[in-house]
Amino acid sequence: MGKIKILDDNVINKIAAGEVVENPSSVLKELMENSIDAESTRIDVSIEKSGMKMIRVADNGCGMPRDDAAIAIERHATSKLRSDSDLYSLSTMGFRGEALPSIAAVSQFTLRTAPAGDLVGTQIRIEGGKIVSLRDDTISPGTIIEVENLFYNVPARKKFIRSYHAEKLALSQTFLKIALAYPDITFVLTDDDKEMYHLVSVDKIRDRISAVFGADFCADLIPFSYQSPDLSIYGYSSHPQLCRNTRSGQYVYVNNRAVQSYQISQALQRAYGSLLPHGRFPICFIYVDIVPQQVDVNVHPTKKEVKFTDPNKIQDIIKRSIDDVLKKSKLLFDIKEQDDELKKINLSYNIPRFKAMQADQIKDDTSSKESTYHQNSAPGAVPVKKIFPADTDSNDPFMRHLDEILHLVDDVTNDVIEPMEEESTATHSEGEIPELNISVDPGKLSGIRVIGQIGKLFIVGENKDGLVLIDQHAAHERINYERIMNAMLRDEHISQSLLFPVTYKTDPFRKNMILSKIDMLRKAGISIADFGPETLLIESLPVFISTTSAVAVLDDIAEEIKRSSSCSIENWQNKLAALLACRSSVKAADSLELAEMQQLIDDLHQTETPYTCPHGRPTIIRMTYEQLRKHFKRE
Numbered sequence: 001m002g003k004i005k006i007l008d009d010n011v012i013n014k015i016a017a018g019e020v021v022e023n024p025s026s027v028l029k030e031l032m033e034n035s036i037d038a039e040s041t042r043i044d045v046s047i048e049k050s051g052m053k054m055i056r057v058a059d060n061g062c063g064m065p066r067d068d069a070a071i072a073i074e075r076h077a078t079s080k081l082r083s084d085s086d087l088y089s090l091s092t093m094g095f096r097g098e099a100l101p102s103i104a105a106v107s108q109f110t111l112r113t114a115p116a117g118d119l120v121g122t123q124i125r126i127e128g129g130k131i132v133s134l135r136d137d138t139i140s141p142g143t144i145i146e147v148e149n150l151f152y153n154v155p156a157r158k159k160f161i162r163s164y165h166a167e168k169l170a171l172s173q174t175f176l177k178i179a180l181a182y183p184d185i186t187f188v189l190t191d192d193d194k195e196m197y198h199l200v201s202v203d204k205i206r207d208r209i210s211a212v213f214g215a216d217f218c219a220d221l222i223p224f225s226y227q228s229p230d231l232s233i234y235g236y237s238s239h240p241q242l243c244r245n246t247r248s249g250q251y252v253y254v255n256n257r258a259v260q261s262y263q264i265s266q267a268l269q270r271a272y273g274s275l276l277p278h279g280r281f282p283i284c285f286i287y288v289d290i291v292p293q294q295v296d297v298n299v300h301p302t303k304k305e306v307k308f309t310d311p312n313k314i315q316d317i318i319k320r321s322i323d324d325v326l327k328k329s330k331l332l333f334d335i336k337e338q339d340d341e342l343k344k345i346n347l348s349y350n351i352p353r354f355k356a357m358q359a360d361q362i363k364d365d366t367s368s369k370e371s372t373y374h375q376n377s378a379p380g381a382v383p384v385k386k387i388f389p390a391d392t393d394s395n396d397p398f399m400r401h402l403d404e405i406l407h408l409v410d411d412v413t414n415d416v417i418e419p420m421e422e423e424s425t426a427t428h429s430e431g432e433i434p435e436l437n438i439s440v441d442p443g444k445l446s447g448i449r450v451i452g453q454i455g456k457l458f459i460v461g462e463n464k465d466g467l468v469l470i471d472q473h474a475a476h477e478r479i480n481y482e483r484i485m486n487a488m489l490r491d492e493h494i495s496q497s498l499l500f501p502v503t504y505k506t507d508p509f510r511k512n513m514i515l516s517k518i519d520m521l522r523k524a525g526i527s528i529a530d531f532g533p534e535t536l537l538i539e540s541l542p543v544f545i546s547t548t549s550a551v552a553v554l555d556d557i558a559e560e561i562k563r564s565s566s567c568s569i570e571n572w573q574n575k576l577a578a579l580l581a582c583r584s585s586v587k588a589a590d591s592l593e594l595a596e597m598q599q600l601i602d603d604l605h606q607t608e609t610p611y612t613c614p615h616g617r618p619t620i621i622r623m624t625y626e627q628l629r630k631h632f633k634r635e
Helices: 011-019 024-036 064-072 083-089 099-105 164-179 205-213 213-221 264-277 311-328 395-406 442-447 472-490 509-515 518-523 545-565 568-584 593-606 625-631
Strands: 044-050 053-059 109-114 120-127 130-137 142-148 186-191 196-199 220-226 231-236 250-254 284-290 448-453 458-463 467-469 496-505 529-530 537-540 620-624
Touching: 024 044, 024 099, 024 142, 024 164, 044 164, 064 109, 064 120, 099 109, 099 395, 099 625, 109 264, 120 518, 130 496, 142 448, 142 593, 164 186, 164 205, 186 205, 196 205, 205 213, 205 220, 205 231, 205 284, 213 220, 250 264, 264 311, 264 568, 448 593, 458 472, 458 593, 467 472, 467 593, 467 625, 472 568, 472 593, 496 529, 496 545, 509 518, 509 529, 509 537, 518 529, 518 568, 545 568, 545 620, 620 625
Parallel strands: 044 186, 250 284
Antiparallel strands: 044 053, 053 142, 109 120, 109 142, 120 130, 186 196, 220 231, 231 284, 448 458, 458 467, 467 620, 496 537, 529 537
């Protein structure tokens, strides 16, 4: 007798379940998509014990007569396909006919359904893939599917189930991803008899996003759109401050199907560019409506991935659409003070008395140092910290927190938005300092009057709205980055020939790496020549790079080439410009004169994107007079 045998249906269904039914959230996804295909206007989801004990999905859709219900639980039974040509014009969420039999094979499964107009419905109960009962049922039009004791008959699968908390979070995310695609459907989620979400039907996507994440969250979203006869792309992208260290906040839909798309993720990163620090990702909601013939959803059993016939077109449109709206938006940076101790400082604390000081006591010592930003001679800047005498009690809470407030720009946090609880609207109690909000409107940079410099790092200024703090290095980086990028793109001459070329010693491997980028380096103002087996000759540098930095700059370039060996020409251009901008900008601990600080602010105002440095750090923040008054209880 031969060794090869045809598997029975029960085994086949369990194998198929391994592809379709990975965990409770994959069950929920399949059942909710069936309800959507049934043209439901309301879908109620109930879960118990993170879906392992029970998942119930009830809808008011079209329902099924008994004959259809009996066939629906068979493998590859579907109402959505008639021939292979239908695969290229799909308009439904499901089409394989695998989900129900796969789920029923690894659970205790109950299907209750009735079409509109029928007086009696149908109930089918299945355990481990075998029908145990089929009978009449009294049920309102629609369908209810209940999945109990998932994986009860395949205990090995339970070993791969994550913690209850992790599975509950995955279920919630699956529920929300689908709800965000269908604002015209009412969705309700109940977890262990507690209602978690009740999302009533609305007309607009933005209203559904607001219902899930809150109105404050929506206020920082920027709309974008693109329209053509066969393609529509629209959605909302976040303020750069609303970024995360993963792509978990990116909701991408193709024909209302939640998908993962490398091309779209790359388009997002390219659009944000230097507005985000390395390793941070924007939050976004992207909806792509495309004719079915131009997208293939039949790529994976879970239908999480899709393929476009022209992925580059989709990528470019998304990149340009988001890039355009970001450039037109005034990106306000809001920094929230998170220090509980600071919030609880009581006004009864003794504020230090400041000693009277003579003018010569507050003169800056910058006259002995060469000007860093430019050669204009101007009265020395007065560091703000000189206002506070050296013997001020450093243990006083007010003084300790002064530095923390001024360094908030380095401590921005981007916590995950928790949508399940309303933000408290309680008023501040006596003695409690209200939450500190600091923001900037880059459109008003030209109205800033420089006060001084603090810590030889931040420029302090004021305008008609309040106090302004500018990171001098980050701001100068942004200015130089845009100058370099513009010069590279326009082939402008920004180099100066060296009277005495600088020799650069390196190993043959690094030398060849650098020579491979010789054309790009020349556009950036760096001319090099081969000068032997292990030597390069640096013949010219950008006008803003000193000769003494030549070797260090080329070292940095070699390291960047090594790290970015596989990146595109566009990305390499950005990286090179950012590197040169960093090297050529004023540093922390550099003293600036008042005229230099004012010139830096004026130059920043002229940039295309003054909000961040090329690495995504904020350049400027503002604390309004209103916020200052609240902070000092002067409301």
